[in-house]
Amino acid sequence: LPPPLSPPSRCASDNRGFEPVFVLGVGLAALSALISSVALLIMKRSADIEAGMPLRRRKRWILGFVMNTASELSLSMIALGMAPLAILSPVFGLAIVFSAVLARLGWVPGVHETLSYAEWLSIAMVVTGIGLCSAYG
Numbered sequence: 822l823p824p825p826l827s828p829p830s831r832c833a834s835d836n837r838g839f840e841p842v843f844v845l846g847v848g849l850a851a852l853s854a855l856i857s858s859v860a861l862l863i864m865k866r867s868a869d870i871e872a873g874m875p876l877r878r879r880k881r882w883i884l885g886f887v888m889n890t891a892s893e894l895s896l897s898m899i900a901l902g903m904a905p906l907a908i909l910s911p912v913f914g915l916a917i918v919f920s921a922v923l924a925r926l927g928w929v930p931g932v933h934e935t936l937s938y939a940e941w942l943s944i945a946m947v948v949t950g951i952g953l954c955s956a957y958g
Contacts, residue, residue, distance in 0.1 A: 867881035
């Protein structure tokens, strides 16, 4: 029997060299993470001020849900088609960083949180880890 066919590999360790489309894929993944972070913060705000309302009347929650779903179904899927998962999965981790920084800066109306020194240090460690994972696979 002949050996089974395997799909073409799109790993970062291929010897094909650098492909510029990877940069676009990473950018789209980062944009998707940012939009998802904003959407989740909007949903968090909805939970704070629209707590007693039925779900169908929570306009902020629905807005956040639609934003998050649209971002994941469009930008994330396009990004996954442009760059290998080994490169993109750490970039999607930026959502944690984006959520913390956006909540600290208060860029989502009604959501303003303070971060301790330990939390800022943790964010720096996450960013460093994402950078190392993206650079070295």
